[in-house]
Amino acid sequence: MLRALxxxxxxxxxxxGFVLLFTVEGSLRWEGWAMCVGSGLAILLLNVxxxxxxxxxxxxxxxxxxxxxxxxHGRWPDE
Numbered sequence: 001m002l003r004a005l006x007x008x009x010x011x012x013x014x015x016x017g018f019v020l021l022f023t024v025e026g027s028l029r030w031e032g033w034a035m036c037v038g039s040g041l042a043i044l045l046l047n048v049x050x051x052x053x054x055x056x057x058x059x060x061x062x063x064x065x066x067x068x069x070x071x072x073h074g075r076w077p078d079e
Contacts, residue, residue: 006047013040 017036021029069077 007044010040010044010047013037013043 013036017033017040020032020036024032066077
């Protein structure tokens with residue numbers, strides 16, 4: 001479900017933007033295309049940035065666990 005929201009929603013918005021581009025007449029054509037494609041790309045970029053941010057949290061947890069291991073055993077876990 002989360003993957004559908006994370007990647008499906010931006011894909012649907014981008015496809016709707018191109019459908020609007022080819023089916024609607026007048027200035028609404030370009031405005032609708034820009035709105036839908038822009039919002040789809042913005043959601044996708046926010047997802048990517050969130051994934052990079054949460055990756056740093058995992059590295060901090062691993063570093064904390066390594067320091068606790070060092071405090072107990074007197075050596076780093078990978079030595």
